[in-house]
Amino acid sequence: MIFEESTDVILKVDSLRTYYKTKRGSVKxxxxxxxxxxxxxxLGVAGESGCGKxxxxxxxxxxxxxxxxxxxxxxKFKGQDILSMDLxxxxxxxVWKDIxxxxxxxxxxxxxxxxxxxxxxETIMEHxxxxxxxxxxxxxxxxxxxxxxxxxxxxFPHELSGGQRQRVVIAxxxxxxxxxxxSDEATTALDVITQAKILKMMKDLQESRKFSMMFVTHDLxxxxxxxxxxxxxxxxxxxxxxxxxxxxxxPLHPYTRALIDAIPDLRLRKKKKLVSVPGYPPDLENPxxxxxxxxxxxxxxxxxxxxxxxxTKVEGFHYVACHAVSRK
Amino acid sequence: xxxxxxxxVYFKSRDVVVKAVDGVNIKIKEKEIVGLVGESGxxxxxxxxxxxxxxxxxxxxxxxxxxxxxxxxxxxxxxFRRQNQIIFQNPYEAVDIRMKVYxxxxxGIRVHKLxxxxxEEREMVMNALREVGLTPEEEYANxxxxxxxxxxxxxxxxxxALVLDPSFIVADEPVSMLDMSIRAGILDIxxxxxEEKGKSVLMITHDISTIGYIASNIYVMYQGxxxxxxxxxxxxxxPLHPYTKALISAVPLPDPSGRSTLFSTEVREEVxxxxxxxxxxxxxxxxxxxxxxxxxxxxTGESNDHYVACFLY
Numbered sequence: 227m228i229f230e231e232s233t234d235v236i237l238k239v240d241s242l243r244t245y246y247k248t249k250r251g252s253v254k255x256x257x258x259x260x261x262x263x264x265x266x267x268x269l270g271v272a273g274e275s276g277c278g279k280x281x282x283x284x285x286x287x288x289x290x291x292x293x294x295x296x297x298x299x300x301x302k303f304k305g306q307d308i309l310s311m312d313l314x315x316x317x318x319x320x321v322w323k324d325i326x327x328x329x330x331x332x333x334x335x336x337x338x339x340x341x342x343x344x345x346x347x348e349t350i351m352e353h354x355x356x357x358x359x360x361x362x363x364x365x366x367x368x369x370x371x372x373x374x375x376x377x378x379x380x381x382f383p384h385e386l387s388g389g390q391r392q393r394v395v396i397a398x399x400x401x402x403x404x405x406x407x408x409s410d411e412a413t414t415a416l417d418v419i420t421q422a423k424i425l426k427m428m429k430d431l432q433e434s435r436k437f438s439m440m441f442v443t444h445d446l447x448x449x450x451x452x453x454x455x456x457x458x459x460x461x462x463x464x465x466x467x468x469x470x471x472x473x474x475x476x477p478l479h480p481y482t483r484a485l486i487d488a489i490p491d492l493r494l495r496k497k498k499k500l501v502s503v504p505g506y507p508p509d510l511e512n513p514x515x516x517x518x519x520x521x522x523x524x525x526x527x528x529x530x531x532x533x534x535x536x537x538t539k540v541e542g543f544h545y546v547a548c549h550a551v552s553r554k
Numbered sequence: 555x556x557x558x559x560x561x562x563v564y565f566k567s568r569d570v571v572v573k574a575v576d577g578v579n580i581k582i583k584e585k586e587i588v589g590l591v592g593e594s595g596x597x598x599x600x601x602x603x604x605x606x607x608x609x610x611x612x613x614x615x616x617x618x619x620x621x622x623x624x625x626x627x628x629x630x631x632x633x634f635r636r637q638n639q640i641i642f643q644n645p646y647e648a649v650d651i652r653m654k655v656y657x658x659x660x661x662g663i664r665v666h667k668l669x670x671x672x673x674e675e676r677e678m679v680m681n682a683l684r685e686v687g688l689t690p691e692e693e694y695a696n697x698x699x700x701x702x703x704x705x706x707x708x709x710x711x712x713x714x715a716l717v718l719d720p721s722f723i724v725a726d727e728p729v730s731m732l733d734m735s736i737r738a739g740i741l742d743i744x745x746x747x748x749e750e751k752g753k754s755v756l757m758i759t760h761d762i763s764t765i766g767y768i769a770s771n772i773y774v775m776y777q778g779x780x781x782x783x784x785x786x787x788x789x790x791x792x793p794l795h796p797y798t799k800a801l802i803s804a805v806p807l808p809d810p811s812g813r814s815t816l817f818s819t820e821v822r823e824e825v826x827x828x829x830x831x832x833x834x835x836x837x838x839x840x841x842x843x844x845x846x847x848x849x850x851x852x853x854t855g856e857s858n859d860h861y862v863a864c865f866l867y
Contacts, residue, residue, distance in 0.1 A: 274733045275704070373823060388594070417593040417760050419821055422804035444733050447806040451813050470810045488735045489808045490763035492790055500767050502738035506703055 227260035231543040236406055236438045237263040237286075237325075242299035244278075244285045253510045255281040257462035258299070260537070263406065266436040268429075270449030270470070272485065273459035276507050279442050282459075283410050285309075287327055288316060303406070323353050326399035330411035335395055336383035342369075342394055343379035349401055368397040372427060389420035396428065406438040414443065425452060447489045450474050455543065458482050461508050461518040464537055468544035478546040481519050517549065525550050555754055556582045556605060556638075556722055561614035563600050574600040576778035577614070579853075582722065587748050587755045589769030589786070591762050591801065597778040598758045602724045605756065606638055607631075636666050639715035643727035645707040649699055649714070656695040659683070659714045666718060682713040686743055705736040712743060723747070726758045741768050762798075763805040766790050774798050777834040780853060784860035794862040796839050833865070841866060 227241065244256040255278040263269045273279050284290045286301055288309070301309050303325060308316060321327075329335055337345060343365055350361040366376045372393040383391055392412065399407055409428070413421040429452050432439050441453060449456050449470065456473040458466040458481065466479040477483045484503040491498070505522040508514050514521055520530040529549050537547040563575040574597040582588045592598045603609040605616050607623040616623045618634060626634050642648040649658050659679045662668075669675035683691035686709040699707055708728060715723055725744065729737040745768050747753040759765055765772060765786075772789045774782040774797065782795040793799045800821045822838050832847040833839070839846065845865050853863040 274735050418762070418804040419593065419800055422806070423821065425806075444735075445806070446734065447808040450808050450810045451806050474808060474810050485735055486808055488738050490737075490761075490767060490805070491807060492763050492766050492802060492805060493807070495766045495790075500738035500741065500764075502740075502742070503735040504739075506706065506736075 229262050232262040234265040235262050236265045238302045240300050243297040244281050245295055245297050247293045251511050254462050259464050261457050263438050263440055265438055268439040268453040270453030270456045271442045272446045272449055274507055277459040278462040279459055283408055323402045324404050325406045326404040328396055328399045328409040328412040330414050338383055342381055346398055349398055353402055368401050372397045389416055408440045410442045446485050462510055466546045472544040478551045479548050480523050480525055555584050557617045559614050562612045563604050564612045573778045578780055580773050582754050582756055584754055585748055585752045587769045589765035589772040590758045592775035593760050596775040598775050599726055602726050602758050606640055606724055636718050637720050638722045639720040641711050641715055641725045641728050644731055645711045648711050651699045655697050655710050659717050662718045678717050682717040686713045705732050722754045724756045762801045782862045788858055788860045794867055795864050796841055797835050
């Protein structure tokens, strides 16, 4: 799919399909997903658990489990097709160096038996030819930029608080000055105040160092605060994609609207009731015919159960896959 | 109905004493949802467990309809256990994954011998499943936990508590593991329990925004102490303590034009460790004064049942 709104693209995902093989068939976790991220911009990706957002991230970093397979489509990073590239070259020259990853559970990436500085050292040494002293200098600078006192470099991950660990992981991701960062639920497990502080820090760093970011979360409210564009996924499909202002001011897909109505907003708590999206996401081994959201959709029409809606442009940078919208 | 009086729970680990709950007075009336808000390590979970007599207090007491819960024995203790239930944050850890949903829910009925025969037991289980919105209930009753999503399993955990017809439920972060999109559905169950069945709920959470929709009273805890409390509207519309203000401003708003508010959260990085005598929040408080380092502020009434422990007031 071609997006005219993309002016200075860094990452482009085109008609990507990633399926998991199972005994009974295949789970269509990512099913015809197209998107783009421009240079120095932030794309927010939102959807419920099981919508395929993590599979999308794993596909980009080529860390899919064995039973997963990219069935079709391509991922281009700076014009290079990174899915067909030699895996060793990809890991050596692109991952961490040019596109870095910030995961949710910081304990999973930080090895508990290594000190913070030793792990960061390894990341640098693995990719660049620098002296240890030079690397150490960079480690202290990186920690400073995320607000972690330098003495923490000598500590083990379990000696740090959850917020500090997440900061260390962010520092590691930025260590080699990547031009893009992918964050997968990076702030989800944190307390609200810590989350707000870390988000602010990530946004400040993104703006000052001008890297691109793909920010994946189930919490749509966060995206209003940090992203330039927003992509909503449902059951492996993109249902809406567009400029952040358009998505929040004029959500068109009934699923996007439902997600927004489910966000608690203290300012409106007396006027607006919280509404949950009725039902549960479909089984991706046997997705429903037609639109995958139809069984839960409050405005489903007969055509929605027959034909799958395509992602179509509405106006400006705003795409939606819904029969009810294209009818108008 | 449930009340704590100067409740203290200390944990000793080698020479360090951790004051998880340090002199807390809270009250939950009948037909009331009370919110207990605080960050990880504030002692909110310990408080919830102590209220249910799952943890012995170091000092002070928990009163259940006027009786000290730690002194309950025999029949009375069993009745207390039936009438007061808990729902945990992670439903995957809270239920036995080898058991069918039916047996998970029926276990309590069997322990408390609440059903005369199998037919009655079956009816009770099915009713509970319907009540939490798991229909068709027959189908859910026969499934295993790993066939359910997190939201569905949390509903099972709620059904397990409800089947015993408790009068009071402690819900410890019941929605924080769940997707935003299904949280409202779970909160609705609690709302209905209060309104239609007259149950009381203590909702423990780190997220002040969800509690605003369902609680009538809020207690804000910080490091073992209640630092602010009052009717929900008072606390949310006129927060007094700098920590409560920070908690409220840190809630992200679904509005791109509100970006500046999220990023204005006024909390300092902890520059010095707590000195052991002042207000526990002073190391992070942007308004800390000299007195804050010297003396701990007491919880005092401001207006309309609104209490705050802060020298600014």
